[in-house]
Amino acid sequence: MVKNKYIYDQFKDSASYKKILIEFLKHSTNAEVGGYRNYSGAKDHLTQNPYEIADLIFFLKNYELKNKFYFNKFLEIGFSAGITNTLLNKFFKFKKIVGIDSFKYGISGDVLISNLRFKNLVLLCSDTNDTNTIDNARAMSPYDLIFIDANHTYEGIKNDFKNYSPLIAKKGIIILHDIMNPEWTGVRKLWDEIEKTKKYKMKKIFSNGFPIKYGIGLIIKK
Ligand SMILES: C[S@@+](CC[C@H](N)C(=O)[O-])C[C@H]1O[C@@H](n2cnc3c(N)ncnc32)[C@H](O)[C@@H]1O
Numbered sequence: 001m002v003k004n005k006y007i008y009d010q011f012k013d014s015a016s017y018k019k020i021l022i023e024f025l026k027h028s029t030n031a032e033v034g035g036y037r038n039y040s041g042a043k044d045h046l047t048q049n050p051y052e053i054a055d056l057i058f059f060l061k062n063y064e065l066k067n068k069f070y071f072n073k074f075l076e077i078g079f080s081a082g083i084t085n086t087l088l089n090k091f092f093k094f095k096k097i098v099g100i101d102s103f104k105y106g107i108s109g110d111v112l113i114s115n116l117r118f119k120n121l122v123l124l125c126s127d128t129n130d131t132n133t134i135d136n137a138r139a140m141s142p143y144d145l146i147f148i149d150a151n152h153t154y155e156g157i158k159n160d161f162k163n164y165s166p167l168i169a170k171k172g173i174i175i176l177h178d179i180m181n182p183e184w185t186g187v188r189k190l191w192d193e194i195e196k197t198k199k200y201k202m203k204k205i206f207s208n209g210f211p212i213k214y215g216i217g218l219i220i221k222k
Pocket residue numbers: 047076077078079080081082083084085100101102103104105126127128129149150151152
């Protein structure tokens with residue numbers, strides 16, 4: 001039982017800690033993904049399923065321990081207001097974060113600023129397809145963890161995977177978000193194509209049963 005202690009510093013590979021973590025995450029997530037909030041319009045909710053993101057954190061933490069490989073450098077493609085970024089940063093205390101986002105959709109400025117704080121963060125505020133963006137991201141590579149969550153069309157995610165997956169470090173993990181989201185079938189299509197190449201070890205994290213479905217896909221070069 002974790003009592004009166006900072007939840008992020010108490011990680012334990014145990015069922016009891018996972019229960020506490022899921023409970024905590026439910027307060028930041030909307031009812032449509034199993035959380036305790038209704039959509040408020042404030043754009044400050046975590047766009048994750050609490051069960052999936054807890055499973056992801058557990059997988060990554062155990063991967064670090066098992067492989068003596070640490071997620072020090074993180075590239076997030078589709079930074080948005082940085083809410084997931086902050087959650088992951090609290091757990092992994094990244095030494096360097098590079099975020100890419102053109103910020104062309106509605107993002108709350110206050111939420112964005114609150115999620116820029118206390119990080120070693122470089123933000124590329126441009127289109128992921130721009131050659132300057134790719135060059136800048138490459139100049140800071142390799143990354144131990146790459147999270148692809150920007151343009152969810154088939155062409156969009158295919159280009160992001162093609163342009164940014166070579167920037168992953170040996171033993172690093174690439175994550176695709178929304179592999180099970182029926183609104184974004186192109187993500188699943190790319191996932192299936194990557195699987196067919198047999199070049200990668202792949203793991204799917206998916207919590208079904210809620211109106212909004214995400215699905216997190218992990219890709220590790222063999
Ligand atoms: C689903 S949101 C990302 C959510 C964020 N990863 C999180 O979990 O908190 C997608 C973001 O990708 C950005 N985006 C979409 N297409 C893009 C592109 N071609 N270049 C740069 N950013 C893009 C959007 O501006 C949006 O903020």
